Amino acid sequence: MEDNGVWIIAEQNRGDLLRVSFELLNRGRYLADRLNTSLSAVLFGSNIEEEAQELICHGADRVFLVDDPRLEYFLAEPYGKMLCALVKKYQPGIIIGAATCNGRTLMPYAAHKLKTGLTADCTMLEVDEQTGELLQTRPAIGGNIMATIKTPVARPQMATVRPRSMRPAPRDTSRRGEIKKEHFDDRLYSSSIKYIGFIEESKQDIPLQDADIVVAGGKGLRRAENFKLVQELARLLGAAEGASRSVVDLGWAPYACQVGLSGKTVTPNLYLALGISGAVQHLAGMQTAENIIAVNNDPEAQIFKVADLGIVADLFDVLPRLIEKLRERKSRERGKTDNE
Ligand SMILES: Cc1cc2nc3c(=O)[nH]c(=O)nc-3n(C[C@H](O)[C@H](O)[C@H](O)COP(=O)(O)OP(=O)(O)OC[C@H]3O[C@@H](n4cnc5c(N)ncnc54)[C@H](O)[C@@H]3O)c2cc1C
Incomplete structure (x- = not known):
């Protein structure tokens, strides 16, 4: 059984939590309960302390918060380096991210640096009754079969899941949890990638x-x-x-x-x-x-x-x-x- 907890990587845009963060908490809560362990959320951004509390209201037991103006916009390198540093310090058993643009960039970066596997775009996550391993199910071979993948040796077990493949966790303002503010030295903020701007995709009247x-x-x-x-x-x-x-x-x-x-x-x-x-x-x-x-x-x-x-x-x-x-x-x- 994993005892170092389940983590989800929360996502925010300009300080507002994205719905997918609550969907991940719903999945994470299910897995953590099955494993009888804790659920933590990782949140990077700027001026987001209230959002960390919101994650607790939606099911997180603990939030690892890195709040710094330099993290206002997603950049793979600092976010990735900090995620790896947190993983090395706290050693979670499972990390789940969203199969969004940011999640699809951050999670492979971290998995590579941590020398572990990553199953992208899962539609279902379960726990193996016998071993407590994460069962990561996703369409394979052009979508013609559903493949279930395990990560038996390397840790953490990492997966991304598609937005909207689960309902968001309900909000409960009576929930209590811990917000752990993490600080890193300037080296981890350095990046060879520069944020230039944000272009919204064209949308229908009703998204x-x-x-x-x-x-x-x-x-x-x-x-x-x-x-x-x-x-x-x-x-x-x-x-x-x-x-x-x-x-x-x-x-x-x-x-x-x-x-x-x-x-x-x-x-x-x-x-x-x-x-x-x-x-x-x-x-x-x-x-x-x-x-x-x-x-x-x-x-x-x-x-x-x-x-x-x-x-x-x-x-x-x-x-x-x-x-x-x-x-x-x-x-x-x-x-x-x-x-x-
Ligand atoms: C890697 C990969 C990714 C893919 N991703 C997607 C994806 O994201 N989304 C997706 O949709 N597909 C995806 N596909 C394609 C998918 O395999 C199908 O080819 C596609 O979904 C078929 O679209 P369709 O149902 O419109 O067309 P068809 O399969 O041609 O079906 C048309 C249907 O219309 C019915 N029909 C015909 N005339 C009438 C009529 N007058 N009245 C009522 N019914 C009628 C027919 O009986 C038929 O069932 C992907 C394929 C691959 C390999």
Whole structure:
């Protein structure tokens, strides 16, 4: 059994904790409880002491806090050197990071320096009943199989997990924990990489990863202009637009809409899959949705294996009718408010 604890690497942007930090705490709490050990969070940044307390409210027993103006923006070298120094000092058994841009940079850097393994992009983390080792599951061979990887010898065991592959840990203001402020000498702040600026990616009105409802279209739409049906349905439902990779590769929708292994992972309350076959790589990004409705004219389509409601039909019959009904309902609702 590991007794040096489970760590998560919290992420913040300009002083605000990112949702993924709370998702990692949820996973970390589960693993720590299974191993009967403690859960710690590592937080780097500037002016972030309140955020450290927030991590405790969301499940951390201890926060290793490195708070310095020089750490305001993510830089792989200082963050990496400090993470390695903390690992050498406290020797955690498990470290989990996010498969975000920062996590995908920091975690391999640290794993290499610490001479240990790293399983990237895990969709599931478990504990081996017998050995207490971390079971790190992720899609492999182009997403065609799910592989479970162990790190039996080297320590710490390191893994990154995809954002949105777990719900955030709930907030409990009565939780108490320890904030350990760590200080490093100037050498560790030096870096050959310079921060130049931050460019936000283009976003939909309703961000795909935050959406309560996602309307996603696949190659069954047949032509680029038919993606408008997806857009219209999404607009009427107040939903975000999603797409399969085929649709994105064909240029019918932007990459920002891609759901799946090489796109975004979503966990909406409702996912509408329209003309999507349900390839394993697509499922990897949406199968944790609360409710899945699929429309496909092939009764054998894989998507029906994960759908809560499957409609075997031509989407060109279903979609225009659905859009019409929603428009009618909207105008009835508008009429009602006008009369009041
Ligand atoms: C490494 C790797 C990463 C990948 N990453 C992703 C990823 O992130 N996301 C992703 O989506 N894919 C990904 N893929 C691709 C994936 O394997 C599939 O090729 C892709 O998901 C298929 O997209 P699709 O379902 O739109 O198209 P298709 O598989 O062609 O399916 C179209 C579906 O539409 C149905 N259809 C056709 N006409 C109609 C109609 N009139 N009415 C109703 N239904 C109709 C068909 O029955 C069919 O089931 C990846 C592949 C690899 C190898």
